């Protein structure tokens with residue numbers, strides 16, 4: 001077994017690793033770190049989630065000179081990844097007071113100009129924005145001695161080859177260059193080789209390309225059944241944190257809306273969103289405020305969100321590499337994961353190609369039946385019930401039980417209450433889709449739809465209180481409040497509805513920010 005302190009890393013870096021609880025290097029780290037420290041060019045290839053970031057970051061950080069001039073440049077294909085790698089490098093370099101700056105498009109350039117002007121040692125960026133800064137003269141590469149291409153194959157595949165070539169030409173010839181990725185298809189390997197000199201090839205990919213502890217399954221469905229199939233799978237799996245990949249931005253938007261309309265806590269990310277929006281979405285997903293992240297392949301590479309338990313391919317990816325990276329968002333750093341693909345009968349062949357290329361098995365499963373979903377709901381209901389019992393504070397309800405116990409058996413009462421609650425759960429889907437224009441509301445009132453997360457047990461008093469405090473509308477003006485397991489409807493006077501939607505959105509109810517919309521779910 002190798003230990004970090006034997007690899008030749010500097011002392012401040014070793015302290016940071018201890019802080020982070022990294023006990024021993026992963027195989028790619030054990031192999032790449034000494035080679036990188038010795039100054040060799042490297043083409044490295046290791047499965048998703050096995051610590052490639054630290055494999056290049058730690059030797060770079062150990063070799064930095066104290067001067068505040070850009071000495072290392074890391075290029076990454078997406079903004080989110082650039083941001084994440086910069087953060088990781090900052091953490092690893094904390095005790096050496098390393099200056100790291102991310103530069104990526106969409107962020108106000110002023111902030112980047114300021115931090116570049118203050119003097120940095122490591123720049124992490126997307127190729128486009130790095131070129132911007134070079135042209136403006138705000139980023140000078142004369143002292144760059146190390147260049148890393150993270151997800152090199154993707155950047156070359158995306159057509160960044162020219163940009164990368166231009167950037168590399170502006171760096172000193174004697175620089176060290178290293179390429180890292182979980183995939184290195186032959187088609188781009190030749191190109192990749194052009195950027196390095198006598199590179200050491202390091203490959204710790206074992207027999208299969210995909211992460212070993214991620215189980216891979218698929219369901220066969222017709223295109224029309226897809227949405228219902230997805231919901232059924234989600235209801236049975238009840239993932240705490242899942243990423244759902246779609247082919248196009250429009251598909252992702254549509255699916256996101258459909259899921260939100262059905263009461264799931266879903267967020268959408270793709271390249272058409274503004275940068276602040278992309279950052280908000282990622283933050284909400286990372287912090288667990290959204291359970292589902294519907295994404296295009298913009299989120300397939302490199303993103304490290306340790307809690308992701310499920311990756312779902314709503315559309316089968318076009319090539320096996322993209323499949324490997326997508327499902328690599330789960331099962332990271334030795335955790336288990338589940339990768340689910342929904343395929344139409346015509347796409348069967350694609351699954352076979354993926355199986356062959358990745359040398360892994362994707363098991364076909366039967367779609368869960370409604371009975372499976374109901375069984376899972378009951379299980380979730382029992383869990384929620386136990387949680388309520390643990391929490392206590394049942395006095396007012398015990399009074400109700402005692403009152404009613406005069407004419408009924410307590411077991412019958414409990415059973416009836418269960419039936420009532422579980423039936424409400426069953427009704428939810430039809431409720432959403434027939435809701436339309438506020439039908440069912442009292443005259444002059446409008447129904448609002450509150451997404452309050454699952455089984456959070458928001459109570460009517462919480463809602464009345466929040467509307468009174470945040471919007472200033474007294475409780476007596478509020479009409480019926482209907483609470484279901486995932487969402488809630490509340491009737492408010494017509495002319496206050498917009499104020500309530502604005503005022504209540506994002507307010508914490510039982511510790512979770514609520515989403516409010518008119519009770520007309522956007523199902524397309």
Ligand SMILES: Nc1ncnc2c1ncn2[C@@H]1O[C@H](COP(=O)(O)OP(=O)(O)OP(=O)(O)O)[C@@H](O)[C@H]1O
Pocket residue numbers: 021022023024025026029046047048049050051052053054181182301302303304306328329332333
């Ligand atoms: N030596 C280590 N001990 C424990 N955890 C580690 C170690 N090295 C890295 N990790 C953790 O493993 C996770 C995955 O690391 P990283 O994002 O670098 O993987 P990757 O190989 O780049 O994956 P991808 O191919 O998806 O980009 C991170 O959360 C990181 O903190």
Ligand SMILES: [Mg+2]
Pocket residue numbers: 052053150302
């Ligand atoms: Mg990575």
